[in-house]
Amino acid sequence: MLIFDNRVVGNKLLTIRKRLGLTQTQVAEAAELSDRAYADIERGTVNMRMDTILRICRALRITPDEILTECPDQPSPSQKNSPRSSVGSAGGAGAYVFQVSSG
Known part of the structure; x- marks a missing residue:
């Protein structure tokens, strides 16, 4: 399921950044953002x-689905029989595509 709440996405970014042992400044610089802009995003x-999402994901070496979806490996019971969106790498450096798949 796609996440549309900026606070949830920000919390995911914070968790990933801390897990990687990075500072906000390091991520901001790698993503070509100001420190303030990245802090506001978190x-x-x-x-x-x-x-901006793609630049941050590249800086953290993650895919967008890691911050934009909930439990991508385990759909909720209500999702099992409905189409769901996923985001994945499309082969090129930094290229991503949105796919709709069922099941």
């Missing part, structure tokens, strides 16, 4: 454009 107080 707090969930701003909306992100798709290119």
Whole structure:
């Protein structure tokens, strides 16, 4: 299931960043963002454009589905019989595609 709550996405970014032992400044620099902009993203107080999401994901070496979906490996019972969206690498450096799959 896609996450549309900026606070949830921000919390996921915070968790991943801390797990990797990085500072906000390091991630911001790698993603070509200001420290303030990245801090606001982690707090969930701003909306992100798709290119910003992709730059942050590249900086953290993760795929967008790790921050934009809930439990991508285990769909909730209500999702088992309905189509779901997933995001994955499309082969090129930093290229991602959205796919709709069933099941």
